[in-house]
Amino acid sequence: MRVTLVEIFKHRITQKYLARSGVNHAVSVADNAFDLAVKASVCPELATKAALLHDMGHYEWYRDGKWDYDEYRRHDIHAIKGAERAHKLLIRLGEDRLVAKEVSLAVLLHTDSYLPFSLEGKRTPLQAVVEEADRMDEQPGGLHHYKEMQHRTAIKILSRLDEKISDYYDNK
Secondary structure, three states: OOOOHHHHHHOHHHHHHHHHHOHHHHHHHHHHHHHHHHHOOOOHHHHHHHHHHOOOOOOOOEEOOEEOHHHHHHHOOHHHHHHHHHHHHHHHOOOOHHHHHHHHHHHHOOOOOOOOOOOOOOOOHHHHHHHHHHHHHOOHHHHHHHOOOOHHHHHHHHHHHHHHHHHHHHOO
């Protein structure tokens, strides 16, 4: 039995970290990842899980009491923190260890903003899908992290994605 997106989303750890990085962004990126994964012949279950959790390593950086996006970007290691959190969460939920590893690696490599080199052309197809799904929802200055989405709307979208994933495997 696989761990569903809704189960992942409802967990208190997910709720804590998605509150920082933006529920709307996480759910939108997961939705984007499904379609991109199917087109690229990548496992949509892995892609949507990694996309949902891709920013759970975000943290806040304030200077003089105001959010400082440039300072945040300069010190950003959210992908590293997020990969560790995603792996720990998935194992806690009973996810298969190889699935947890692949999802965590996709979270780690969804951006190269923390690296002194580019990952362009070096990502696996799964990692490339998550990177592209994230980029599709991006807005200047990190504004995509501040778009609102009600909890019940997120669950409705993730339930639909869980059904699409099941249908995808039932029809293979």
